[in-house]
Amino acid sequence: MSTTPTAAPNSGAAQTPSVAYHAPDALRLFRECFTALGDNIERVVVGKREVVDLTLTCLFAEGHLLVEDVPGTGKTTLARALAASLDASWQRIQFTPDLLPSDITGVSMFRQTTNTFEFLPGPVFANVVIGDEINRASPKTQSAMLEVMEEGRVTVDGAPHSVPRPFVVVATQNPVDMSGTYPLPEAQLDRFLMRVTVGYPDTRSEVSVAAGNAGAPSIDTLPAIAAAHHIDEFVQVVRQRVAAADAVVEYAVRIAQATRSSPYTRLGAGPRGSVALVRAAKVRAASQERAHLLPEDIKALAGPVLTHRLLLSPDAELAGWTGESVLTEILANVPAPTPGGPAKARS
Template structure:
């Protein structure tokens, strides 16, 4: 059932987002991992469309926040107001109180506004006037940012980047897929016209199913060795933290379940290490000047850390 729902969601999203099955499946892995997704790419490649398609495919609450320099933290989290007729203070929830929150052009908001997401992304609650307010479950933040136009933007700090389970790029479609995009546009294919595949209740149930996927002891060891290796390379100033290990574990369990397996394989770790770990690494200035990226470091780690012997799965 998990694999059927996972692939049905992917097929539904691909009715609009053409030729990007790999990116779509990474986004779905984030959804079933209860993680958050950062989509970074040039304008016009379908970042916002992918997020809207995910929201339209699920019968759940979703809100969109257009990040601008004048956006205030209370515009996201909510505000406490005084009701004169009752003489009480009531909390009015902001758009972050939804199952799926789309933050468009997140790097255009001020650092103060960006930091308003830190607590809710990690702890899934908002604290206002000394009181905590939990957000609904499942909960996922899908943020987009433009990697080309840096004027008037505020780069996300490392602490906030670490809250995202994955950072992915959509990229340009191939020729056939771009033709299919034009054909779909002529036929008025849009995120709003997609069928609903699952409800928020179904997603919450499948999150628990994925959490039960078995991981053998050698694979725990392999996963930790991969993450720990990012902290020792000379080109890395700051490697992935234990939060990265936990995030990778959650993601590989979902990938295994999406392929109909009740156990994790080393291939799952290799497939997801780059999108889960690369954005958590801070390289040395010399490495950045030479053109090295976090993805290059993760690729080097995967090539050097020994893979566990085949056979032991439980």
Template sequence: MAESRARADAQALVARFARMFGALADSVERVVRGKRDKVELALVCLLSEGHLLVEDVPGVGKTTLARALSASVEASWTRVQFTPDLLPGDITGVSIFNQGTGAFEFHPGPIFANLVVADEINRGSPKTQSALLEVMEERRVTVEGVPHQVPRPFMVIATQNPVDMDGTYPLPEAQLDRFLMRISMGYPDHRSEIEVLAGAPSGAVLDTLPAVAGRDDVAGMIDFAGRLHVAPSLYDYLVRVVAATRTHQDVRLGASPRASLALLRAARVRAAAAGRSFVVPDDVKALAVPVLAHRIIVTPEAELRGRDGAEVVTEVLSAVSVPQTAGV
């Protein structure tokens, strides 16, 4: 009796998670038309306590996705426009001497928000980009030797233009590894673009988009997803997938252990969003490319042949055997 009641309670919590996830996705999709898969990946990233890198050409809705996600969650958010002259202190904040008190006072920068939109991050200098390394990993900023915690939940949603465009600086490997996912928006389909044009004269929906979830709701969803059941065979499968990226013949640098943890967190969120209380291999396979591809550096020879990390991950998924019993 007690066991069946506990199972029913757990299923009710999963169902509530799935409903909230769907409501958030519906809200963002009111603005980002025809990109349900990208919207859901962004939400998986948020609820995995990860950071999202959105890469594509200008004008396809990278910043709109970030702002719509921020508006759908009733939490603090800020936007930083990266430019070549942006300084690290413009992001983290600075200590200013107060003549009245005779002491230095810390003035927090825009990084102290629940959702931080880093627009065109690769237009900032490498020195400024490095200011995000600590906070994206440890959720704190150290200024003049004093650590300052950022609020929870905390997520950096960075947009970047393709690296071959003028005035851009490639993100270093250490920073790319701190992004849980990298996605590309792509152009909208014909019908979605018509809907965007038809709605343009009435004004931006984004300005009046209501919040669907609060800060505590998101924190609760994060904690719940982190407790979802993962079978031992699933741990083994996930590690074998990540390890295979390190031994692939076209790879110079494979995915790190941080990538394994990121893929596990994301798979748990995807399972909960689907209304399941356990992770299955399909969760890992569906998220492997956006979570792993940007962490992989192919060899110069493979790069000359047009190979990239996404192709390597796809080949790895085909080669690694899937466990037959990976459920409850």
């Protein structure tokens, strides 16, 4: 196992002001912080602003992110840039077949001097946990992540231990070179709020990277933009200041339900998927300084939030269907709510 030590706070960083969710300018401050973080990350993740914004959406929605793509596209760079942009603790775990659950969660060690057991926390006790090539670990080790990703705590020897807040897992995996890997089970995939692919850069961005990207900072010198407590405060801004009309929430639920009844799937998105979709959509609305959801927010995030929760039928796979193409058809067939409907909203 390889872990990276907790990063030291960047002095002079994290200038984002504290904000109460009921402050009149709370949404403006959220948008400014969201934009500043995105600009900072994009200094090293060149030409991938949409992926960067999805990563930040996942962070402020208190979810976890699965980054899946071929080698060399910047998966780990994206995760490290996020960690560097926060004045918060972070750890990196290199998943390998011989990694044990206790290597992640920690162990209880007997201290002869005090005649007691002392808990030694593992690398999962950080604000940002980067899991490189998570599908290379055994299912037993993968399952050790389930409790902490869902409940924000681990249980060792019957005693619960809470991880710090905010807490986000950014895991990477390669869709190729699958020899000797263990595909993530559906139960663990469902714990990830989003799955994104970085993709190859465009020609201009790749030329800039290949030429050394003169003037661009390295990840180690990337300044921190916001502290951990700022993230917690802005999570509350999203929860308390962005309202969702019943019709828009029902639209998200109908999309999730359609994935379950689709003839192309044998397993669709469960209720956790529809909840995640609304949570992520609220962050998107707040990032545009809006206090209400639009159907466009649901549509824009349905792919990253739902496709990894779909299990296609064998016939659909043989016919060339993918989770993305199935969801595209569902979005085309599920009618979006029209303006002027009931004003009742859920906060």
